[in-house]
Amino acid sequence: MLAEKNFYTDHDILLDPYAYFEAIREIGPVCMPPGKDYFIVTGYEEAIEVFKNTADFSSSISVQGAAVPLPFEPEGSDITAQLEQHRNQLLGYDYIVNLDDKAHTNLRSLVNRLFTPSRLKANEEFILRYSDELVRAAVSNGGCEIMRSIATPFVTLVIADLLGVPASDRQLFMDTIEAAPVPGSLDASENDYSGENHPMVVMATYFTRYIKDRWENPRDDILSELAHASFPDGSKPRLEDLVNLSTFMFGAGQDTSAKLIGNAMRYIVEHPGLQDQLRQDRSLIAPMLEEVLRLEGSSKATTRLALRDTKIGNVSVPAGSRVLIALASISRDPRRWDDPHSFVLGRPRIKEHLSFGRGAHTCAGAPLARVEVRVLFEKFIDYTSHIDFDETKHGARGARRLDYEPSFIVRGFSELHLKLTPSETFTGKQPASVAVS
Numbered sequence: 001m002l003a004e005k006n007f008y009t010d011h012d013i014l015l016d017p018y019a020y021f022e023a024i025r026e027i028g029p030v031c032m033p034p035g036k037d038y039f040i041v042t043g044y045e046e047a048i049e050v051f052k053n054t055a056d057f058s059s060s061i062s063v064q065g066a067a068v069p070l071p072f073e074p075e076g077s078d079i080t081a082q083l084e085q086h087r088n089q090l091l092g093y094d095y096i097v098n099l100d101d102k103a104h105t106n107l108r109s110l111v112n113r114l115f116t117p118s119r120l121k122a123n124e125e126f127i128l129r130y131s132d133e134l135v136r137a138a139v140s141n142g143g144c145e146i147m148r149s150i151a152t153p154f155v156t157l158v159i160a161d162l163l164g165v166p167a168s169d170r171q172l173f174m175d176t177i178e179a180a181p182v183p184g185s186l187d188a189s190e191n192d193y194s195g196e197n198h199p200m201v202v203m204a205t206y207f208t209r210y211i212k213d214r215w216e217n218p219r220d221d222i223l224s225e226l227a228h229a230s231f232p233d234g235s236k237p238r239l240e241d242l243v244n245l246s247t248f249m250f251g252a253g254q255d256t257s258a259k260l261i262g263n264a265m266r267y268i269v270e271h272p273g274l275q276d277q278l279r280q281d282r283s284l285i286a287p288m289l290e291e292v293l294r295l296e297g298s299s300k301a302t303t304r305l306a307l308r309d310t311k312i313g314n315v316s317v318p319a320g321s322r323v324l325i326a327l328a329s330i331s332r333d334p335r336r337w338d339d340p341h342s343f344v345l346g347r348p349r350i351k352e353h354l355s356f357g358r359g360a361h362t363c364a365g366a367p368l369a370r371v372e373v374r375v376l377f378e379k380f381i382d383y384t385s386h387i388d389f390d391e392t393k394h395g396a397r398g399a400r401r402l403d404y405e406p407s408f409i410v411r412g413f414s415e416l417h418l419k420l421t422p423s424e425t426f427t428g429k430q431p432a433s434v435a436v437s
C-alpha cells in the first residue's frame with residue numbers, strides 16, 4: 001500500500017513524492033500514517049494553522065526532519081523545558097530556520113533589514129548582466145546542460161554578490177557548492193556538520209573571516225551591515241550568530257532556486273504552447289513561475305515539533321509529536337485549488353501557494369528567488385525561438401527519461417540537457433565574464 005511507504009527512505013518516493021502524498025491525503029489532511037510515529041499534514045488550511053501557531057509548535061526540528069527520533073523521551077502535556085535542555089543536540093539547532101521565539105525574532109529582524117529595495121536593485125543589475133552572459137553563451141552553443149552550467153553558478157554568484165563575498169573567493173564558493181551532496185539525500189555524510197569538508201563548515205570559515213574583516217573595514221555590503229548590526233533591544237549579536245546566519249542564507253538559496261530553474265524549464269518545454277505564450281507576453285513569466293512553485297516547488301517538506309498538547313484541524317496532537325508539513329502537497333489541496341494537479345497559467349490568487357512557507361519563518365529570500373529566476377527566463381525567452389530537451393539524453397516526447405535528485409528536501413533535476421534555437425534578433429555571445437574575476 002502506497003501510504004505505508006516511507007517519504008524519507010523509499011527511493012521511488014524520493015524521486016517522486018506526489019502520488020505518495022495523495023495517498024496520505026486520502027487518510028486525512030492531518031494524519032499519522034500506518035507504521036509511522038509522526039504526523040503528516042497535506043491540507044492547505046491545516047498547514048497554515050501550524051505555520052501560524054508558534055505558541056504550540058517549535059521549528060527546532062525543521063532541519064533534521066520528522067523521521068529522526070527526539071534526543072529525549074517527551075513527558076507530560078508540555079515539553080518546552082525538556083526541549084530547551086536538549087535543543088543543542090538537534091541537527092542545525094543554531095540556524096535561523098530552527099530557532100523559536102526571541103532567538104528567532106532577533107535574527108529575523110537582522111535579515112529583514114538586509115533585503116532593502118536599494119540593495120536588491122543593485123543586486124538586480126548583477127543578475128541582469130550575469131544571466132545575459134550565461135544564456136548568450138548557451139544559445140550560441142546551440143544548447144546546454146542547464147543545472148550545472150547555468151542554474152548552480154547563477155544562484156551561487158547572485159547570493160555571493162548580494163552578501164558581498166569578494167570576487168577572488170567566488171570560484172572557491174562555486175567549487176564548494178559543486179562538490180556538495182544534494183541536501184536530503186540518503187548519503188549520511190551530508191548530515192555530518194562536524195566534518196571539516198562539509199560545505200556549510202567550509203563556508204562558515206570564510207564568513208567568520210569576512211565578518212571580522214568588516215568590523216575593521218566596513219563597506220557598503222550586507223556583511224558590513226551584519227557585522228555592525230544590533231538586535232531590536234540594542235544588544236549585539238555574537239560572532240557565531242552572524243556567521244551562522246550568513247552561512248545559512250548562502251545555503252538556503254542554493255539548491256532551492258537552482259532546482260526551481262530546472263522545474264520551470266520542464267513546463268516551458270513540455271506544456272503545449274507555453275513558450276510561445278511567454279514570447280508574446282513576457283509579463284506572463286512571473287505568474288508562470290508562481291504556478292510552477294505551487295505545483296512543483298523546490299522545497300518538498302518542513303517539520304515542526306508540538307510543544308504542548310494541541311490540535312491541527314480537529315486532530316489531537318500530543319506534546320512531543322513530530323509533524324511533517326508536506327510542502328509538495330499542501331498547495332495541491334483540492335479543497336483550496338481547482339483542478340490542483342494541472343498547470344494553469346494565470347490562476348487567481350496564485351501567490352497564496354505555500355511553497356515559500358508562511359508565518360514567522362516564511363522564506364526570507366523569496367523576493368530574491370523570484371527576481372533572479374524571472375530575469376533568467378526573460379533571457380531564455382528573448383534569445384531563443386524554440387527550447388527543447390536534447391532527445392539523445394532525455395528521450396522523445398512521451399518517452400522522456402528525466403533524472404530527479406533522490407532527496408527528501410529538494411525537488412529538482414540532477415541534470416537537464418537543452419537544445420536552444422536562437423531567435424532572429426539574437427546577436428551572439430559576450431566576450432568577458434562579469435561574475436568571477
Ligand code: HEM
Nearest residue numbers: 096097252253256257260299302356357361363364365369
Ligand atoms: C525557490 C527558491 C526557494 C524556496 C522554494 C524556498 C523555500 C523556503 C521555505 C519553505 C522556507 C520556510 C521553512 C520553514 O518554515 O520551516 C524558507 C525559509 C528560509 N529561506 Fe528560502 N527558499 C528559496 C530561496 C531562498 C533564497 C534565495 C534565500 C536567501 C537569500 C532563502 C533564505 C531563506 C531563509 C533565511 C529562511 C529562514 C527564514 C526564517 O527561519 O525566519 N531562501 N525558504
